Amino acid sequence: MNALEIKDLSKSFRSNFLYKKTTILKNVNINVKKGTIYGFLGLNGAGKTTTIKCILGLIKPDHGTIRLFGEEAEKVSSRASIGFLSESPYYYDYLNAKETLALSGKLSSLSNKKINERSAKIISLVGLEGKENLLLKKYSKGMLQRIGLGQALINDPDFIILDEPFSGLDPIGRKELRDIILSLKAEGKTVFFSSHILQDMELIVDDIGILRNGKITKEGKLKDMVKKSIKNPVSYSLEDLFLKEITK
Ligand SMILES: Nc1ncnc2c1ncn2[C@@H]1O[C@H](COP(=O)(O)OP(=O)(O)OP(=O)(O)O)[C@@H](O)[C@H]1O
Numbered sequence: 001m002n003a004l005e006i007k008d009l010s011k012s013f014r015s016n017f018l019y020k021k022t023t024i025l026k027n028v029n030i031n032v033k034k035g036t037i038y039g040f041l042g043l044n045g046a047g048k049t050t051t052i053k054c055i056l057g058l059i060k061p062d063h064g065t066i067r068l069f070g071e072e073a074e075k076v077s078s079r080a081s082i083g084f085l086s087e088s089p090y091y092y093d094y095l096n097a098k099e100t101l102a103l104s105g106k107l108s109s110l111s112n113k114k115i116n117e118r119s120a121k122i123i124s125l126v127g128l129e130g131k132e133n134l135l136l137k138k139y140s141k142g143m144l145q146r147i148g149l150g151q152a153l154i155n156d157p158d159f160i161i162l163d164e165p166f167s168g169l170d171p172i173g174r175k176e177l178r179d180i181i182l183s184l185k186a187e188g189k190t191v192f193f194s195s196h197i198l199q200d201m202e203l204i205v206d207d208i209g210i211l212r213n214g215k216i217t218k219e220g221k222l223k224d225m226v227k228k229s230i231k232n233p234v235s236y237s238l239e240d241l242f243l244k245e246i247t248k
């Protein structure tokens with residue numbers, strides 16, 4: 001069974017000027033296998049965040065279907081299986097890490113007992129031990145990214161969506177994030193993330209999908225694509241593959 005199945009997803013936005021419609025997504029199809037890590041690629045403005053917002057139900061598609069673990073994504077039970085880190089998260093400066101996780105836990109209707117259990121595990125997983133009582137206004141960008149990942153995991157989600165999770169992280173932070181994503185996969189979770197940092201993506205993804213001109217122009221196992229490219233010595237890394245795909 002696929003963890004995520006998007007069929008013929010289309011979305012256009014009406015600009016204020018003359019109410020002209022701009023189509024951002026044109027019959028997008030995406031298949032993410034359960035228990036895998038999927039890298040979602042595309043240039044700035046390609047429509048990655050728009051796709052993610054459609055999966056989350058934050059915006060309504062013009063048409064198309066989205067299923068999570070075989071169920072319609074709009075169902076409450078489907079939503080409950082999702083964890084999400086936004087590309088531009090908003091945090092309350094005057095809460096500390098523990099309080100931030102508790103707030104997310106409450107929003108997910110978790111009991112206080114569950115929140116305490118989960119937040120202790122998460123603080124250690126995202127490497128914020130010793131900083132859990134510090135106000136978020138005193139956090140660095142990298143620390144905020146960690147707590148953002150933490151709040152995405154509070155409800156122990158089976159499907160984790162991370163929009164640009166590597167942005168703003170130093171090399172050690174990136175390595176640790178790769179390890180966390182791999183540990184989530186080892187627990188049987190499915191991770192879907194967008195990134196422009198292709199070196200990180202290449203190290204951990206099973207499958208990739210490239211969004212270009214509103215369509216998925218390439219999707220499949222990274223290994224197969226890179227292997228195919230080795231025969232053609234012009235292209236053999238994910239970066240080469242991506243550049244070739246978006247400029248052809
Ligand atoms: N609410 C909106 N109203 C009008 N246009 C929008 C809206 N949201 C997004 N867009 C447009 O849709 C296009 C795709 O935006 P989106 O944020 O999905 O891109 P992206 O692939 O996530 O880019 P990036 O890599 O920069 O994050 C852009 O041209 C953007 O201006």
Ligand SMILES: [Mg+2]
Nearest residue numbers: 048049087163
């Ligand atoms: Mg985006």
